[in-house]
Amino acid sequence: MTAFVLAGAQYAPRIGEVAANIDLSEHWIREAAAAGARLVVLPEAASAGYVFDDRAEAERYAEPFPGGSVHRAWSALAAELGLWIVGGVTERAGERLYNSAVLVGPHGHAGTYRKAHLWNDEQRIYDRQDDGLPVFSTPLGEIAVGICYDAWFPETFRSAALAGADLLALPANWVPVPGQPDTVPVMADMLCMTGAHSNQMYVAGISRTGTERGQEFIGRSLIAGPEGWPLAGPAGPVADELLLAEVDLIGSRPARHHNPFNQPLADRRTDLYRSGPLARP
Template structure:
């Protein structure tokens, strides 16, 4: 039988530019998750600063990313829990022609070690492209972790099925996605048709990606006060069942759920997505052979 992992998705409201306050809130959630037996805790994108790139202090605050990475390494070791601490916006080569801001997700093991990191590839319009540097054409990495082979994406990466295919073909069975996705990311035309269009977008994509890749998805989004546009909907999603747990659209909180990886194995046995991806004639040449026919 495949393993069962207890997973916590943490839906935070990051107070703007309140780095230490937000870390302390996140740490309290992680400790609470560990007390409930969670083996993995996942936080949202931009959970330390919110997204305030025009604030005069934003860039300077991003220079302290290593301090908070070290805090999470210590917290993981203290609580014996694997942590994906949302994303850290990192300032590199400050004051030089190579200065850049990177939006980075880390997988930290329950021993306080870094199993891998991922730099956001698909940036959301000019909102992010004017400020961040993407991982461009770097391959999507897959990491060996205490929860098996894991891939990570960040927010808008979710909209690109190619990213999933690249990681699934490397053996990833769990995809972790820290996110800062709001209802107001929709255009005026879309909002006029459906004020919660982005919620439909998220639920639809997460379910589809789980099915079409026979994988589990751990999705942690920001939440916040009603009327502020936060989409929330943090969830753990698998084939067949869809969301095993799903938080509301605005509430700050945490959900802890048992993720039975046998569901993923059963889905693969049925849909054979990974098997097809591994074929030398995938794209899409299938030749009938009477000797191979099975009734």
């Protein structure tokens, strides 16, 4: 039996309060474990908050991973509870500074992903990564990691799927999109659902709540199945909430990869597609 419970914890980290954020994350990780979860996804920037004034302020709260207090706390929890954690961290790597998300398992640090697509002020605070879009092998399945704005690029989902990912875990700090109609799901949820459907994989987009230094966050966390439909969520816009969904990353592979009607990965026409850079205005 390869099915397990996947959890997403939607809550509001506190800017610059690393110790308090460790306590907050521990609360939600233990809540998820009590509900039977084997994998818990936390929001983006869960370690230190998000709306920094500048790079210098972000550096004050950044930690190496592995090696810092967040690493020690999450590793201890994963070992004690026998589960896996994906969570956003403000990472210091030598002289470089990243908006990162890490994967921690019962045996410790299993992988780090550094945000590829930097949004707004992130471009003046964080360094750009050149590590690519890795997929991490676990007993639960093949897990890729993205962060928030990465979901606005179909290449994020497609690159993960082509590398064999069963799940894209997407810690996020989603904000309001101008002009969003009340009659349709929020843009982030539509992107996650579409990415899941067109790449035949699970997607867990787990955002935060609250307002930080005047920036509103919209919650609306979502776990989508490989057909694109929600398995849990969307969560509300305000309340802290734990999403739970039973998933089967490994056992679902035959059905996902051998759909008799369509196979969006196998049916691609790479001979027709164009690729290349487009200058940023």
